[in-house]
Amino acid sequence: MAVLYLVPSPLSDGDWQNVLPAKVFRVLTTTGYFIVENIRTARRFLKLVNKNIDIDSLKFFVLNKHTEYSAAEGYLNPVVEGHDIALITEAGCPGIADPGAEIVRIAHKKNIKVVPISGPSSVILALMASGLNGQDFAFNGYLPIKHNERLKAISKLEEKAVRLKQTQIFIETPYRNDQMLKSLLKACSPVTMLCIAADLTGDNEFIATKTIEQWKREIPDLNKKPAIFLLGT
Amino acid sequence: MAVLYLVPSPLSDGDWQNVLPAKVFRVLTTTGYFIVENIRTARRFLKLVNKNIDIDSLKFFVLNKHTEYSAAEGYLNPVVEGHDIALITEAGCPGIADPGAEIVRIAHKKNIKVVPISGPSSVILALMASGLNGQDFAFNGYLPIKHNERLKAISKLEEKAVRLKQTQIFIETPYRNDQMLKSLLKACSPVTMLCIAADLTGDNEFIATKTIEQWKREIPDLNKKPAIFLLGT
Numbered sequence: 104m105a106v107l108y109l110v111p112s113p114l115s116d117g118d119w120q121n122v123l124p125a126k127v128f129r130v131l132t133t134t135g136y137f138i139v140e141n142i143r144t145a146r147r148f149l150k151l152v153n154k155n156i157d158i159d160s161l162k163f164f165v166l167n168k169h170t171e172y173s174a175a176e177g178y179l180n181p182v183v184e185g186h187d188i189a190l191i192t193e194a195g196c197p198g199i200a201d202p203g204a205e206i207v208r209i210a211h212k213k214n215i216k217v218v219p220i221s222g223p224s225s226v227i228l229a230l231m232a233s234g235l236n237g238q239d240f241a242f243n244g245y246l247p248i249k250h251n252e253r254l255k256a257i258s259k260l261e262e263k264a265v266r267l268k269q270t271q272i273f274i275e276t277p278y279r280n281d282q283m284l285k286s287l288l289k290a291c292s293p294v295t296m297l298c299i300a301a302d303l304t305g306d307n308e309f310i311a312t313k314t315i316e317q318w319k320r321e322i323p324d325l326n327k328k329p330a331i332f333l334l335g336t
Numbered sequence: 337m338a339v340l341y342l343v344p345s346p347l348s349d350g351d352w353q354n355v356l357p358a359k360v361f362r363v364l365t366t367t368g369y370f371i372v373e374n375i376r377t378a379r380r381f382l383k384l385v386n387k388n389i390d391i392d393s394l395k396f397f398v399l400n401k402h403t404e405y406s407a408a409e410g411y412l413n414p415v416v417e418g419h420d421i422a423l424i425t426e427a428g429c430p431g432i433a434d435p436g437a438e439i440v441r442i443a444h445k446k447n448i449k450v451v452p453i454s455g456p457s458s459v460i461l462a463l464m465a466s467g468l469n470g471q472d473f474a475f476n477g478y479l480p481i482k483h484n485e486r487l488k489a490i491s492k493l494e495e496k497a498v499r500l501k502q503t504q505i506f507i508e509t510p511y512r513n514d515q516m517l518k519s520l521l522k523a524c525s526p527v528t529m530l531c532i533a534a535d536l537t538g539d540n541e542f543i544a545t546k547t548i549e550q551w552k553r554e555i556p557d558l559n560k561k562p563a564i565f566l567l568g569t
Contacts, residue, residue: 211546312444
């Protein structure tokens, strides 16, 4: 029976075998149909994993926030006809903070078997490496951009982190990291723990967990580095 | 500079290269010190990854819920002296739903570099494969065991899932799965979405997302299978 594979991709440059299991090679070289966010980067990833791959023989469907439901539904026709399909994300795990979940939901409706492959998740890597509570945690995606709304959102997350002992995880676009850090240092109590994980799995990986008070003494430069933030106690 | 590696381990039997990157081989064969939950299973894992490994030359420290803080602190002495240490979990990612977080927290206090390796996380694999909201989700660990308290906890999670559009994830010990499923079918609204992911990455992997109403019509046998549950809308 044909299946929908969910294939993670690297978070940074470098050898894919540092972050992805060998199984990814097998899946990507025996699958002819791909659902991707961006064809150019998907082709580059396929070439990275198997430089002898015959890219021109492969069929790509583009899934992004502009894709209509009816089109997405059609993308799964090859599985129904007996061909495996792989969903590849731009970075990390499909369906986590990207538009992949919709296609998986359709697959379940059609009783198509879904097979997730393990790989790098910035949320999990950051949480593992934070030392903060990994028994109870929440991922909140992006916080509001406007200054006052952001401060309010941070205070709410901090309150939850303390009251529920639930680690609160969120992300920011790289060019806004420095503003995010300023807001965190302003909104949070000096004793709250903040973990910053930047450039995960990359050459300049930076992971540190400190109190807000400690961070204030030495503010790191996060500009343009993909980063993830965790608040805990 | 020596580092503390956080090394995931497989969730099921079978070829480790189906779920772990080749980097794990390199880390485990160049590291002489290990912090583990259980020495016997850690040795088995090391042999699985490298059958030629000289187990008797390796040094193991046991970290579990009975380990005292002062002992755990001492486990990191080899890093301070210039030797890499690897923290290995029983299954999945260290620090996520296991006692590993404490040692990582101590490492940050001592300014020891922490390097997480990517690998299988049942939380992320289940969420990817569920088709439920992966932009906002919470992992809640175990729910209460007592019948009435569990029903209350489930209702509260369902309410959160709906109100916040936040996928609610939780686990159960395998022999209580069937009771958990009964409680879910009793407590939740017929239109709530429930994903059940059992035996992830294993030969009998089972992942399905349906409404509570649909699940009631065909109740799966989850007895003794490691499973993870997700509520969403």
